[in-house]
Amino acid sequence: MEHAADPSHPRYRSLLMRHRLEIAAKKGMLADSAMIAHGRGEAYDYLLGETTIPSADLATRFALRALMKAEHPVLSVNGNVVALAGDEMLKLADWIGCPIEVNIFYRTPERMEALLTDLNERKKRLGLHVDILGASPDATIPGLKGPRAKCESKGILRADTILVPLEDGDRCEALVAMGKTVIVIDLNPLSRSSRRGSITIVDELSRCLENMLAMETETLPSLDSYEHDKTLQDALNAIVDGMKNKFSETKE
């Protein structure tokens, strides 16, 4: 796969993300469907203009506010999340002072081990103090079947607010049904996770997290003013406008 080492390359970021997935695949961190899921995200990001739209920036501020004011916030990560933005997730957990829980849809001991090892190596390298959960599940998410329901009682089970980037629709709905504030990061504003989440950020994961980590907490908006439908509609409008502009380019 092509690597663009030059950050000024127009496709630098996109190629960097692919490179991160390639490395993670070699380490056994990813599900079989990981690359296909990433490709779907790439298509939406292309339509969004590979940029953070204003409504996504605002949703990111609401999300950070919700995490900051939660009693038991937790960041849930899967294979693609660790691959694409493991460092940023750890930095966010350290900043908020909350645990990260590895929680994957296609759960196997090998994948769990690969993900926990990778996160612990990142944590050591970054010199952060973050509890990394997931190795010892002692609870289940009601409404889900089999290994995908497993979680930790001191992590996802007791969380009042949970960040679930790139989450499967069933699990997102199950977490919402538990009464939690569920924060979704997803490039498809039409996905079940995007629609069912409490707060949805339609943005590329690493871009969103970099934005979040640079935000000043004093100026975050009150959660009362978050408008879920408007957030999703704005993202759809941006995609549709992007299409109009892209097609007019072809007429030149």
Next chain:
Amino acid sequence: MEHAADPSHPRYRSLLMRHRLEIAAKKGMLADSAMIAHGRGEAYDYLLGETTIPSADLATRFALRALMKAEHPVLSVNGNVVALAGDEMLKLADWIGCPIEVNIFYRTPERMEALLTDLNERKKRLGLHVDILGASPDATIPGLKGPRAKCESKGILRADTILVPLEDGDRCEALVAMGKTVIVIDLNPLSRSSRRGSITIVDELSRCLENMLAMETETLPSLDSYEHDKTLQDALNAIVDGMKNKFSETKE
């Protein structure tokens, strides 16, 4: 990866295509970026409603007409094309009476060998008589550099009409620049291949080929009436309409 053996399953076809890619990946037929490219296609197909829209059906008729009346038609195939619709491409080549040429972007001897072997096995199983080219490139496509320019003089080089499903934009443009009638099958109506192609079918590959193989050749439209911009605009409109409908579903 999940397999839906039951054709009545709403995601049967999508899972079948993933399954075909999985098998091809194990045989070494695919580029590293194959799964990501497929995921991008899935996103567009989802927005199209996973159906053949009327303008795509019409474009398929124009494409078949162009192939039927060509002096030297050629079907160009890459890894994803062989994986997703190798049988259908062979049946089409047999019907039209033209060669298939394996022509891949990331050309390595191992991938070429894997693809040629797979196609020859399919041909034998189907009992078809089709020339499968690509093993002995003796020409180059002007304007391309390195291994990706390689082609055969009795295949792509001399072709007047060429079917290039899922083709890279650079190569599509290079073939158009050679004066050929280039028929593109691509789910993204905004891609460079879609825009630059002579005739573009915005449809899922295997669905399009099944449609094409079932068409009656007596009723095909005259090529004069093909409208390229309208074809692409119709596909964009279908995507935008699909978004409107999908979002209104969320309000229920």
